[in-house]
Structures are given as C-alpha cells and as structure tokens.
Amino acid sequence: MVNFTQYMISGLSAGSLYALVALGVVLIYRSTRILNFAHGDMATMGTFFAFSLLSWRFPFYLALPLSLLFGALLAVVFYFSIIVPAQRRDATLLGQIALTVGLSMIFQGAMIYVWGTDSKMLAFPLSDTKTWNVGPIYLNELSLGTLIVGILGSILLYLLIQKTRLGLAMRATSENLPAAQTLGIPTRTILATSWGLAALLGVLAGLFLAPALILDPFFMLEPFLKGFAGAILGGLNSLPGAIIGGLLIGIIENLCGGYISLEFKNTVPFLIIILVLLFKHEGLLGKEFKERI
C-alpha cells in the first residue's frame, strides 16, 4: 500500500507534465488538425533559452516568463512564416505535418549548434533531493512543485478557453473555421494564439522536466511522445481528455515501472497508443469529427 501510494504520487507528478504536453498537442490538433511533431523541440528550445538566461544570472522569476514567451514567439513565427504560406499554396494536411517534422530537425540542429550535445544542469530553484516524510511516504520538493504547476497550468488554460472571449473565439474557430470567419473573427490571429499557447505549455513542462532528466537537445523526445500518447488516450480533440490522458499515462507508467520492471516503464505509453488506436480510436473523451469545413 505504501509502495502503491508512492507510485501514484510520482505518477501524478510526471503525469501532470505529460498533461501539459498533451494539451499543447491537442490545442493545435483540434484547431488545425495538424499533429505538431516539433512540439517537443519547441519546448526544448524554450528550456535552453531559460538555461542561458539563468547562466547569465537572470533571476528565475524573470527567466521563467521570458522563456515561456520565447517558446510562444517561436511557434507564432513558425505559424505565420511557414504554415500560412504553405496553406496559401494549398498544401495538404500531410504536407503541413511533414513541415513540423522538418521544423523539429531544424530546431535540433540549431540547438546542437548553439548549446552543444553535452548535458547541462538547469539551475532550478526546486530540488528533488529535498524531501519530506509524511508517514511512510516520501515527498520531494520538485515533484510536488511539478504537480502544482501542472494542475495550475491546466486550470488556467481551462478558464481561458471556457470563460474568456478569446477562448470563445478559439472554440468557434476550431469548431467551424469558415463560420467563425463570416462573423469577423480574425481566425489567423486566433490560430497563431493557439500555436503560441501550445508552445508556452510545452516550455513550462520542459522547465520542470529538465531538472529531473538531463538537459540536452533531445531530452524532450520521450516526454513529448508520452504527452502524445496521453493526447491520443484522451481523444485528440478534447482538452479535458488531454489532461486525463496525460495523468493516466504518468500513473500507468509508474505503476508498471514499480510492479513489473523499470525497463518496462518507457514501453507502456506506446502499448497504450496501440491499444487505443485498435480498440477505441476516438480516445476516452474525443468526438469524431464527421466533417470539417
């Protein structure tokens, strides 16, 4: 029972970050139907930017928002300079997805060029060696902070989408783009905002993952794929689904890692992708779009 609780806590903590990653994937997918394969690399770029800021002795409370903005800006620039022109030339959806794969390569190359491939230490204010005992259970500062940030981020996004006018315009744009345009909603700006927001969530996840993992140009690959698995599990076009899917992936992988074997831990998310696609391809909360246009 103690072990179980311990696994659940680590699972929830990791899962809350996967949820942030999944939210980013879903935000873009449901408004544009593009699967953004550069999502992880956008997050890594933002995290490296924070690393540089911190090594230039910026205080953390400044480096955090600046790197979030940097990530968002990268995504917005990519949207306007690559995706929009591609759409003007009638690029297919698959073509646009291929563009994100290309962008991922470009980002990786750029990061290797600027920061090198050796692993870095991010000067992070929370540490995973500072622990508390609550009865027989260990809690560490980092995973507690991670959990709080993951949940807070999800709630803020939820409020933004459900309760603000911008959110209403975002929902309208993803549900029916031509209709939204007819109402004078500037859909390009709205979509750019979605891209920016998605990248911002990715960087936030990256910042909290870097201290636990090792910061190098490829460190987000695994979390990205797990967030992606979470997005598929939750249903690719459902934001609540992304949160639940991400959390579930975190919990399941930690339970499997604990009870079966640690080696098995990283395989589980991919087994889940396969099972979902075979047996419930619309995911837990997803709705199939019959037609879009």
Added chain:
Amino acid sequence: MSLLKVNNLTVQFGGIKALSAIDFEMEEKEILSIIGPNGAGKTTLFNCVSGVYRPTGGEVLFAGESLIGLSPDRIAQRGIGRTFQNIRLFNNMSVLDNLMLGRHMKFRRSLLHAFLRIRKEELIHREKVEEIIDFLDLAAYRESRVIDCPYGVQKRVELGRAMVMEPKLLLLDEPVAGLTVEEKNRVAYLVTEMRGRFGFAVLLIEHDLRIVSRLADRMVVLNFGEKLAEGPPAEVQRNPEVIRAYVGETS
C-alpha cells in the same frame, strides 16, 4: 453611390467558367434575389462577395471600396453578414453562445478586454442579442445546444447570428430551403421585416420563385455562369429566356 457593385466578375475553376462577366448593383435597404438553376453560379457569386473565393477577374465594390483580396473576416468587419446553404453553426455550443459570437467583433478591441468578460459591455451586447432572440422567436431554445434543435430552428439561429452583427448587407443562401410551407412564409416575413426594422440590404439566393417574387425588389437571373436577366420579379418572370432556362424546367 450604390451599396454593392459587382463589375465584370469572372471566376474560373480550371477550364470551367463558373461565372463570366457578371454585373449588377444594389442599393441600400434593397432586397435583391439571385435565382437560377442548380450550378448556375449563385453560391460562387456569394463566395466571391464574402471573400471565400478570389475571383479570376472583375471587381466587387462595397460602399465604394474594393473587397477583392480581403479575407472573409475582414469583409465581415466591413459590414457584410452571411448564412450558408448547408447550415454552418457551432453545433456543440448553445444558441445563445452562437449568437454572442456574432457580436464578437463589436466588442472593444484590446488585449485586456480579450481576457476579461467585462460585465457592463457584455450586457450591452446581450441586449442586442435578446432583441434578435425575440424577433426570431428563439427564446425557448436559448440554452439548448444547437445540434439538439430542429432544422427550422437552426436555420433561424443562423439568420440571427448574422443579424446580431448589424451588417449593412446580409447575404442569405437559400434561407427557406428545406422548410415547411408555414416556416417558409414566416422566414419570408422576417426577411422583409429585417429591411423595415433593422435597415439591412438583403441579397438572397432562393429557388422558391413564389416566395422570391413576393420578397424581392429586383431579381438577377443566372444560368451557366452568365447573367440572363435582371429586373423586377414580374418583368423577369415574363422574360422568355428565363422561362426557358428556369421556370420552364421546374413547372
């Protein structure tokens, strides 16, 4: 100056001419109907005016300014609202949210206001929306999800969503298609009221000649992408070419 001036408008899809050299003008508060058999280019014409298609040639002037090359959202902001032949609503939202979205561009534009739903401003827009809800008799469906509403109601919601934008020109693509006779008469009445009470000019596509000739001040007849005739309904309906192309076919 006319409200809408379409000049030499031509649209080509590959080798097919969907519209060739169409000309017509529309005055403020006028009700003008575009009629013609299926495939005549009526919806293509709408799509050019509302910015969905970019015409191959010609001009579309709205209140003296060219609309060519503007995106649909910009054109909407200039004061042109539209409905679609196959209804395009936000199916998973309530009727009220659909209508509020029609007010979206009337809200003050600033970053702060995008994030907050300011109570006072929201109330002003709610008032307008409620006025349209009353006008279209939608009160009973206010909180219903659009997808749960009957077809006739969905048609009216789409009409309402365009109306709350307070456009100068309203484009209605087959507003009575698929409705019962009773509902058709009701929508016909609403369209004339729109002009009378709200002062919109209405450009509408319609197949039901009986309804159209009662509603429209003038008609433009299209056939295979060309303008066949233009004028008051009674006159157009006597035009032998029109009878051959359109009326003769259907009755």
